[in-house]
Amino acid sequence: MAYIFAVSMDVDPAHEALFNEVYDTEHIPYLLQVPGVRSARRLKGEPFAVAIGGAGKDMPAPSPVYTALYEIDGPEVLTSDAWQAAVEKGRWAGEVRPHTSNRSHALMQVV
Numbered sequence: 001m002a003y004i005f006a007v008s009m010d011v012d013p014a015h016e017a018l019f020n021e022v023y024d025t026e027h028i029p030y031l032l033q034v035p036g037v038r039s040a041r042r043l044k045g046e047p048f049a050v051a052i053g054g055a056g057k058d059m060p061a062p063s064p065v066y067t068a069l070y071e072i073d074g075p076e077v078l079t080s081d082a083w084q085a086a087v088e089k090g091r092w093a094g095e096v097r098p099h100t101s102n103r104s105h106a107l108m109q110v111v
Contacts, residue, residue, distance in 0.1 A: 002038065002110040003072050008064040008103065015099035018091075023068070026090035031070065034086050036077035043067045064102045075107060 011019040028040045045062035077083055087093070 001074070003074055004108045004110060005070040005072055005078060006067060006104075006106045006108065007070070008067040008105075009100040010064045010102040011066065011096075012099040012101070015096070019066075019096050019099065022091050022096045027087075027092045027096075028068070030086040030089045031083070034077065034080065034082045036073035036080070037083075038071040038073065040071075041069050043069070064104065071110075078107070 023042060028042070031037055032040055043066070045065045045067070047059060047061045049056055049058050051057075072078070
């Protein structure tokens with residue numbers, strides 16, 4: 001059975017370039033090495049318009065803006081020694097995480 005672990009956050013605009021660079025070149029690659037992590041994908045919310053019930057509605061970008069989706073084997077992956085080491089590895093913990101805010105975490109079972 002698969003699970004999706006969703007991590008969402010905002011980042012200080014002054015540190016957004018570093019955030020994206022470290023997330024793509026260090027943080028995700030380290031987490032993909034953790035046993036039980038199947039895949040990872042990053043998303044950035046954008047404003048949009050949608051038609052609902054015959055009427056158009058303008059929607060703002062979501063808050064938090066950034067989301068990472070990790071497909072994992074089970075909840076135990078998130079408390080493993082390998083996961084704990086990977087989330088602290090590289091520049092993420094010291095140079096990037098302090099500039100993030102509005103963080104949320106959710107675990108969902110794929111049905």
